Amino acid sequence: MAELQGFALLPTDTFTDKPLPKQPVQGFSGVQFAEKNSFWFLSDNGFGSKTNSSNYLLRLYRLQPEFRGANGDGSVKVQEFISLSDPDKKIPFAIVNEGTKERLLTGADFDPESFVFAADGTIWVGDEFGPYLLHFDRTGKLLSAPIATPSFAKNGSSEIIRSPDHPDVLAGKTTSNLERSRGYEGLAINPSKTKLYAFLEGAVTGDRSDTLRINEFDLAAKKFTGIAGLYRLEAAGNAIGDVAVINENEYLVIERDTKQGNEAEFKKIFQINLAQKDNDGYVAKNEVVDLLNIRDPQDLNRDGSTSFRFPFVTIENVLVINKNTILVANDNNFRSGTGRPPEPDQNEFLLLKLDQPLNVDPRVGVGAIHTGVIKTEVNYFFISVTFLVAIILWQIFKMWRWRSRNKAKHSFTGEDSPHNKNSKT
Numbered sequence: 001m002a003e004l005q006g007f008a009l010l011p012t013d014t015f016t017d018k019p020l021p022k023q024p025v026q027g028f029s030g031v032q033f034a035e036k037n038s039f040w041f042l043s044d045n046g047f048g049s050k051t052n053s054s055n056y057l058l059r060l061y062r063l064q065p066e067f068r069g070a071n072g073d074g075s076v077k078v079q080e081f082i083s084l085s086d087p088d089k090k091i092p093f094a095i096v097n098e099g100t101k102e103r104l105l106t107g108a109d110f111d112p113e114s115f116v117f118a119a120d121g122t123i124w125v126g127d128e129f130g131p132y133l134l135h136f137d138r139t140g141k142l143l144s145a146p147i148a149t150p151s152f153a154k155n156g157s158s159e160i161i162r163s164p165d166h167p168d169v170l171a172g173k174t175t176s177n178l179e180r181s182r183g184y185e186g187l188a189i190n191p192s193k194t195k196l197y198a199f200l201e202g203a204v205t206g207d208r209s210d211t212l213r214i215n216e217f218d219l220a221a222k223k224f225t226g227i228a229g230l231y232r233l234e235a236a237g238n239a240i241g242d243v244a245v246i247n248e249n250e251y252l253v254i255e256r257d258t259k260q261g262n263e264a265e266f267k268k269i270f271q272i273n274l275a276q277k278d279n280d281g282y283v284a285k286n287e288v289v290d291l292l293n294i295r296d297p298q299d300l301n302r303d304g305s306t307s308f309r310f311p312f313v314t315i316e317n318v319l320v321i322n323k324n325t326i327l328v329a330n331d332n333n334f335r336s337g338t339g340r341p342p343e344p345d346q347n348e349f350l351l352l353k354l355d356q357p358l359n360v361d362p363r364v365g366v367g368a369i370h371t372g373v374i375k376t377e378v379n380y381f382f383i384s385v386t387f388l389v390a391i392i393l394w395q396i397f398k399m400w401r402w403r404s405r406n407k408a409k410h411s412f413t414g415e416d417s418p419h420n421k422n423s424k425t
Helices: 366-371 380-413 418-422
Strands: 003-010 028-035 038-043 059-065 076-083 112-117 123-127 132-136 147-150 184-189 195-200 211-218 223-232 239-245 250-256 267-277 283-290 317-322 325-329 347-353
Touching (some): 003 059, 028 366
Parallel strands (some): 028 112, 112 184
Antiparallel strands (some): 003 347, 184 195, 239 250
16 A cells, blocks of 8 residues: 655645736646656646637646655645747647747647657647647747657548547548547656657447557657557546556556546556556556545644545646655646545645565666656756856967967067166177
């Protein structure tokens, strides 16, 4: 049984101060490191559907949980955010902010549900409307057109996977072959930063209803290369919530039912191995955490109990901190989640101590930040200071060189010679 070692809470009514209009900081559907004690969280499309989220701007938020149980007070600081945009008009279809200069993306354009940082600091985002892969630079600017998902049909056709919210389906040009809101709920990057593994949340038409595809994407070629494996749900009605890398072959996967509160029955985290598959291509999996049965000896959430449940309908954030600890957080579905009634769900952040250690690659986890393997921030202050010091040193060098040449000149002409000063003509 896992043990709760850290707990922090971000209230439901947390809003950004600027720019106007304010919008709620919520709907977290993916997490990666920012620094040792802060994290980037991806907000989803806003309010649950394409039709009601046209005024919700797509962002990544940098948060610093002050974990109770880890010398914190249980609060969460909202530090900054990155807005996703398409100023260079890479998107081949109309967006909500089509005629604006910035072309900020909204929850009616895409439904971002997962993301990772590449080795060069750029951001890859998994979307559910296409489903697409989206590639942004470090400032949130889209770098290329949305990358569609191939069906990998056995007949070699170029057919792609489309949800009911795909632009071509909405335009009546074709039909969908994936249910709504069943796109890329999970996205992971391998420790060597050469491949992405994109997990669909639902079954493709023709596949078993309990089967999810794990698509492999080559970062150098910038294209999908095949199906890396199949994930079998414990029940056909279940869904996945997020994916986190452990090492080149092993990954954590959140799997949950669609219930919440006291009715919640299944919220678990599994470890899968892409290198171990059965004859049908299903990856090996074993349970790591039961999120409805966690020890809480310190009563960190202050509910008066030494046991802890995480009964939210959407639990969509998991990250490996170290071999013994993982971070887990919920998507609170702004004002519609009722995992802890009667109040609307808040954003809860957990540090969980595992029963058994994970085989964590040295390039994964908080330790990789200290070694420089994980590069999450561009240190503009350091760059500026270094540049200024270089200029000063160059000026000092030029002054020294001028004085040296001048001294040599005087020595050659005898202008500074005492003998010359005392001689008579």
